[in-house]
Amino acid sequence: MKHYEIAEEKVFLPGHGACPGCAMALALRYVLNIFGRNSVAVIPPSCMGPMMGAQPYSSMLIPIFHNSFESSASSAAGIKRALRARDRDDVNVLALAGDGGTYDIGLQALSSVAEHNEDIVYICMDNEGYMNTGTQKSSSTPRHAYTTSTPGGKESRKKNLVEIMAAHHVPYVATANIGYLDDFVTKIHKIKDMKGTRMIIVLIPCIDGWGFPGDAAATMSRLAVQTGVFPLYEVEDGTKYTINHGPEGLPVETYISRQRRYRHLTAEQVSEIQKEVDENWAKLEGMANLFSATM
Numbered sequence: 001m002k003h004y005e006i007a008e009e010k011v012f013l014p015g016h017g018a019c020p021g022c023a024m025a026l027a028l029r030y031v032l033n034i035f036g037r038n039s040v041a042v043i044p045p046s047c048m049g050p051m052m053g054a055q056p057y058s059s060m061l062i063p064i065f066h067n068s069f070e071s072s073a074s075s076a077a078g079i080k081r082a083l084r085a086r087d088r089d090d091v092n093v094l095a096l097a098g099d100g101g102t103y104d105i106g107l108q109a110l111s112s113v114a115e116h117n118e119d120i121v122y123i124c125m126d127n128e129g130y131m132n133t134g135t136q137k138s139s140s141t142p143r144h145a146y147t148t149s150t151p152g153g154k155e156s157r158k159k160n161l162v163e164i165m166a167a168h169h170v171p172y173v174a175t176a177n178i179g180y181l182d183d184f185v186t187k188i189h190k191i192k193d194m195k196g197t198r199m200i201i202v203l204i205p206c207i208d209g210w211g212f213p214g215d216a217a218a219t220m221s222r223l224a225v226q227t228g229v230f231p232l233y234e235v236e237d238g239t240k241y242t243i244n245h246g247p248e249g250l251p252v253e254t255y256i257s258r259q260r261r262y263r264h265l266t267a268e269q270v271s272e273i274q275k276e277v278d279e280n281w282a283k284l285e286g287m288a289n290l291f292s293a294t295m
């Protein structure tokens, strides 16, 4: 893997409104500082709204368009086309959206943008729920997790958005998190140099919504990978798979026992989660063996 110096152009400034210790602030810092000042972003309602700050202040030194919840991908694509019409194709256009705005309400717009291979970068800050409004479930919430709208635990599995995007054959879709910063930074640099619809789904352990200590977001990010719950991988052109970091033999219990949202689980439910994680990993490994990017 190529190692990058982590640029600190400081497009994302201190004084933002994220919860202290939030992984989303760190992720955003690297995304914005690497893409730099020659960028425009669209931000739908999400934790990134308060993070930007209230008018007339902003923690971000680039133009931001606050779009409607469902239109992040299409808003970004429209801005990119308008810039191109004005001979400003050099400007990076970023959609910075939460999982609720991506897996659920923005999926239709995203699918259309992906189908047309619009030239945008889409960063999904996936904290596995509608956190800004008080922890409601999204289709990214994992099975059995407590949210305020699933008080007995969610009954269905987490939607696999990587596979949905891969099925559109977009040039690039990947998972990342701030527990593996080198991998994350490498991926941001990689998509900065590409064209077409590029997406990174960043797992954001949510201090408030998941229920863990404020200094544990990086630990939780690493455990998500080490237990196989959230493998880090890339799919290029819908067919070329690269696994960057996979499970290291830790049981899922190591990860879920540290989160309040799972404290109601029975031993049987923990086993169900383990089984689902094992199945997902076997499937991903199979895909990576069949469709390796190095073949």
Ligand SMILES: Cc1ncc(C[n+]2csc(CCOP(=O)(O)OP(=O)(O)O)c2C)c(N)n1
Binding pocket: 045, 046, 047, 048, 069, 070, 097, 098, 099, 100, 101, 102, 125, 127, 129, 130, 131, 132, 133, 138
């Ligand atoms: C059409 C519409 N429905 C509902 C809302 C209320 N709302 C604002 S933010 C939000 C939650 C966003 O969840 P997500 O996209 O996952 O971002 P997060 O807050 O978790 O960062 C909701 C439901 C809205 N602004 N617009």
Ligand code: SF4
Binding pocket: 017, 018, 019, 022, 023, 024, 047, 127, 131, 132, 204, 205, 206, 207, 208, 209
């Ligand atoms: S609610 Fe969660 S994701 Fe949102 S700012 Fe706080 S810790 Fe971060």
Ligand SMILES: [Mg+2]
Binding pocket: 098, 099, 100, 125, 126, 127, 128, 129, 130, 131
């Ligand atoms: Mg969310």
